[in-house]
Amino acid sequence: MKMMLLYVDPGSTSYLLQVIIAAIVGVAVYFKTIWWRIKSFFYKGDKKETSTEDNTDE
Amino acid sequence: MNNLPAHPSSFKDPAGFIFIAEGIYYRQVNQAGSKDYSLLVSSGLYEKLISKNRLIRHTEIDTIKSDASQWFKTLQPEQLPFISYPYEWSFDQLKDAALLTLNIQKEALNYGMILKDATPFNIQWLNSKAIFIDTLSFEKHKEGEPWVAYKQFCECFLAPLLLMHYRGNELNKLLVSFPNGIPLPIVSSLLPFKTRFNLNLYLHIHLQAKMQKKGADDKQQNKRHLSTTQLINIIESLRHLIKKLSASGAKTTWNNYYDETILSNDYLMHKQELVKNFLMPLTFSTLTDLGANKGEFSLLLKEKVTKIIAADFDAACINELYLHTKAQKINNIFPLVIDLANPSPAIGWANAERNSFWDRINTDVILALALVHHLAISFNISFAMMAERFSQKTKYLLIEFVPKGDPKVQQLLSHRKDVFENYDQTTFENSFLVYFEILNKETIQTTNRILYLMKRK
Numbered sequence: 001m002k003m004m005l006l007y008v009d010p011g012s013t014s015y016l017l018q019v020i021i022a023a024i025v026g027v028a029v030y031f032k033t034i035w036w037r038i039k040s041f042f043y044k045g046d047k048k049e050t051s052t053e054d055n056t057d058e
Numbered sequence: 059m060n061n062l063p064a065h066p067s068s069f070k071d072p073a074g075f076i077f078i079a080e081g082i083y084y085r086q087v088n089q090a091g092s093k094d095y096s097l098l099v100s101s102g103l104y105e106k107l108i109s110k111n112r113l114i115r116h117t118e119i120d121t122i123k124s125d126a127s128q129w130f131k132t133l134q135p136e137q138l139p140f141i142s143y144p145y146e147w148s149f150d151q152l153k154d155a156a157l158l159t160l161n162i163q164k165e166a167l168n169y170g171m172i173l174k175d176a177t178p179f180n181i182q183w184l185n186s187k188a189i190f191i192d193t194l195s196f197e198k199h200k201e202g203e204p205w206v207a208y209k210q211f212c213e214c215f216l217a218p219l220l221l222m223h224y225r226g227n228e229l230n231k232l233l234v235s236f237p238n239g240i241p242l243p244i245v246s247s248l249l250p251f252k253t254r255f256n257l258n259l260y261l262h263i264h265l266q267a268k269m270q271k272k273g274a275d276d277k278q279q280n281k282r283h284l285s286t287t288q289l290i291n292i293i294e295s296l297r298h299l300i301k302k303l304s305a306s307g308a309k310t311t312w313n314n315y316y317d318e319t320i321l322s323n324d325y326l327m328h329k330q331e332l333v334k335n336f337l338m339p340l341t342f343s344t345l346t347d348l349g350a351n352k353g354e355f356s357l358l359l360k361e362k363v364t365k366i367i368a369a370d371f372d373a374a375c376i377n378e379l380y381l382h383t384k385a386q387k388i389n390n391i392f393p394l395v396i397d398l399a400n401p402s403p404a405i406g407w408a409n410a411e412r413n414s415f416w417d418r419i420n421t422d423v424i425l426a427l428a429l430v431h432h433l434a435i436s437f438n439i440s441f442a443m444m445a446e447r448f449s450q451k452t453k454y455l456l457i458e459f460v461p462k463g464d465p466k467v468q469q470l471l472s473h474r475k476d477v478f479e480n481y482d483q484t485t486f487e488n489s490f491l492v493y494f495e496i497l498n499k500e501t502i503q504t505t506n507r508i509l510y511l512m513k514r515k
Contacts, residue, residue: 013269014209015282021261022288025295028257 066410088128103169144178145233148377149305156215172199176211213239227373242267328503342422349429353379369396424452441489449493
């Protein structure tokens with residue numbers, strides 16, 4: 001690793017990255033939602049869990 | 059009480075610090091942290107997290123202050139039975155700690171707050187579950203701002219989990235060298251090439267590492283805006299990635315020790331009976347099981363004590379024990395991955411931020427079953443060294459002597475020169491008699507192994 005890194009504000013890289021990730025993940029979530037809708041249209045009786053709420057620590 | 063020094067690990071946050079008064083841990087909230095702490099309580103987030111057992115419960119105490127000039131409030135948190143560190147946790151322990159952090163972050167956003175740091179050192183174990191202990195990690199979330207602890211989360215949780223999953227469970231030990239997070243360029247180069255084709259993994263690790271290397275400077279920072287929904291999407295993406303990870307490898311040398319070895323069922327049953335018979339008449343409340351394997355003997359004795367530290371160097375065994383204690387809600391066993399020949403050192407500033415393993419051990423009973431031959435033959439640790447160490451840490455010692463003729467010892471010796479002339483029962487007894495008296499001893503059926511109960515002189 002370059003020593004240079006120590007002088008770069010770590011926050012600004014992370015900020016830009018979070019914006020990029022949010023955009024890409026946002027598109028993925030958008031298509032996933034459409035996919036779930038199509039699926040639930042064809043499998044109306046199938047109540048598959050689509051929520052991402054996690055209960056592992058409860 | 060005034061002017062009690064801050065705990066050596068508690069100096070980074072201007073919002074407050076931990077101090078100890080008469081053996082009790084307190085947290086002082088400074089004036090600098092008053093707004094965020096008040097919001098945590100008034101928003102209802104504190105109650106919400108307490109009701110889900112995600113955050114440590116506390117009561118406000120006004121009579122004890124550490125630094126009166128900065129004082130806003132003193133909190134007395136529920137006291138923890140034992141402090142352990144992420145480099146001592148097995149895969150699923152670290153994974154549960156990571157998921158807990160993400161759950162808390164998501165919950166905080168619902169209440170207009172956000173986690174300002176994301177380190178596994180903010181997590182401890184209470185009632186067999188991970189619990190968040192840093193009440194002052196919450197701050198008001200300014201709409202549009204990113205998650206300031208995102209990079210820290212990736213370096214401290216995601217990175218070690220990925221390395222453990224893809225490259226080996228033992229890599230949690232990297233956190234000893236990098237307690238503030240494993241640098242992502244290193245993580246990126248250590249992960250297999252195929253991980254570049256996993257979108258979430260690519261974004262959070264490889265792309266971030268690349269951007270850090272380049273030192274990308276974001277000139278547009280002030281104009282950027284991240285909505286709360288976008289932040290939640292990032293958290294969901296991290297959670298999705300982490301939930302799919304599992305401990306690497308199925309079976310190791312020791313996680314089938316009692317299942318498949320040449321050691322028979324009669325041996326195990328008689329040993330269990332002897333352990334019970336030896337210990338039941340004694341009065342004690344804490345036990346440390348060294349070389350605990352999957353915790354067979356810790357589980358056998360769990361009703362008799364308030365706290366058991368179960369340590370083994372095999373990460374897979376400890377992982378199995380953790381999953382068992384979690385599923386069965388066994389509240390008093392603390393599983394730890396510890397290599398006794400090289401236990402966790404004291405680390406951080408002035409070597410005082412995180413205590414060494416032995417500094418945290420002071421117990422009524424040490425259990426050292428099927429252990430001495432490993433320490434002696436694999437690591438050249440003499441009986442005298444073991445006796446001295448154990449005598450400094452325990453009142454009673456339940457220890458199994460494994461003679462040289464034992465098949466397990468022969469197995470250890472098969473790959474090395476036998477330089478252990480003094481590995482015999484007489485030397486063993488004489489070494490321990492310097493510090494202990496022998497209260498009881500008996501040969502374990504179907505073997506020549508001998509179980510000793512000793513008491514410190």
